[in-house]
Amino acid sequence: MSVFRLRLNQELLDCASCARIIQPDKYNYKAHACPLCSRGQFYCGICMSDHSCLQVPLVHVSYSLLNDIIAHMKFKCNCKKYFPYCEFQDHRRKCQSAKYFTNRGPACVWKCTLETSFLECSKCKGLIQPPVFLLQFRDRLICSACYRPDVGTYRHCTEVEDLLQGIMVKCVACKQYLPFSTLGPHQLCDCPESKLQNIAVGLSARIKFCGEEKTKRPAVGSNSIHGM
Numbered sequence: 001m002s003v004f005r006l007r008l009n010q011e012l013l014d015c016a017s018c019a020r021i022i023q024p025d026k027y028n029y030k031a032h033a034c035p036l037c038s039r040g041q042f043y044c045g046i047c048m049s050d051h052s053c054l055q056v057p058l059v060h061v062s063y064s065l066l067n068d069i070i071a072h073m074k075f076k077c078n079c080k081k082y083f084p085y086c087e088f089q090d091h092r093r094k095c096q097s098a099k100y101f102t103n104r105g106p107a108c109v110w111k112c113t114l115e116t117s118f119l120e121c122s123k124c125k126g127l128i129q130p131p132v133f134l135l136q137f138r139d140r141l142i143c144s145a146c147y148r149p150d151v152g153t154y155r156h157c158t159e160v161e162d163l164l165q166g167i168m169v170k171c172v173a174c175k176q177y178l179p180f181s182t183l184g185p186h187q188l189c190d191c192p193e194s195k196l197q198n199i200a201v202g203l204s205a206r207i208k209f210c211g212e213e214k215t216k217r218p219a220v221g222s223n224s225i226h227g228m
Contacts, residue, residue: 003113005170006073007177010108012166013070013085016041017051024067025086031066033159042066042159065139066159069118076111085112119164119180121146129181130164132157 013022015029022044023029032048033041042063043051075088079097092098119128122140133142134157147154168177171186173193178186 002116004116004119006112006114007109007168007170008112008166010110012163015044015047017043017047020044020046021089022070023086023089024071031063031070031159033063033066041162063139063159065134065141066163068139069114069160069163072118073112073114076113082113127184128160128164129184130161132161132164134160 011019014020015022020029022031022042024031028045030045031042032045033043034048034051070085073085074082075085076082077088077091077095077098079095081091083091116127120126120141121128121143122135123142123146126143126145128141128143131144133144133147133154134140135142136153136155141157141160142154164180167180169180169183170177171183171191171193173187174191176186
């Protein structure tokens with residue numbers, strides 16, 4: 001299983017209105033996003049019902065893909081153990097090694113892992129980059145190169161773009177943490193270690209990025225990790 005190693009601020013996963021922690025496993029605290037505005041922020045279910053853009057109850061919906069991404073993030077505690085996001089907060093309340101835990105205090109930087117498949121285009125399997133589209137009724141991410149509005153119903157997925165803009169990802173070659181949007185150019189052009197080792201994004205051969213011409217790549221093992 002190939003994973004990214006990420007860093008993000010605690011507040012990135014808070015409700016943009018009340019700053020409550022988003023909890024994908026609880027109905028009132030799932031991540032919701034407004035389909036009528038383009039800010040890309042997400043809200044808990046309680047605040048979404050009072051969101052100023054919304055006119056009718058039909059648009060008070062949660063986005064299962066966004067909640068699925070958050071639920072599959074595994075966060076690293078100060079005790080060096082990793083926990084799914086839905087278990088992470090309860091663990092930190094009890095863990096003697098946990099530090100700086102607060103719902104509303106200054107944001108701290110968290111480390112986590114996420115399977116790379118959650119940030120891939122569902123069609124070309126390249127790493128997703130803004131602008132990001134969602135194939136509706138299937139909850140599948142589509143990159144701009146594969147975007148075909150003439151053959152499907154799409155929505156500009158601003159809430160996932162907002163998430164991508166807030167995370168840092170570790171380059172497996174040089175060990176630097178980079179904004180997610182710069183990982184592709186860094187691995188392909190700027191990283192000297194990647195050129196020496198002929199690797200990119202944790203694989204033994206260069207992975208294809210969204211929009212590139214499709215090429216065959218060597219098979220890789222099942223334990224490829226994007227950063228150690």
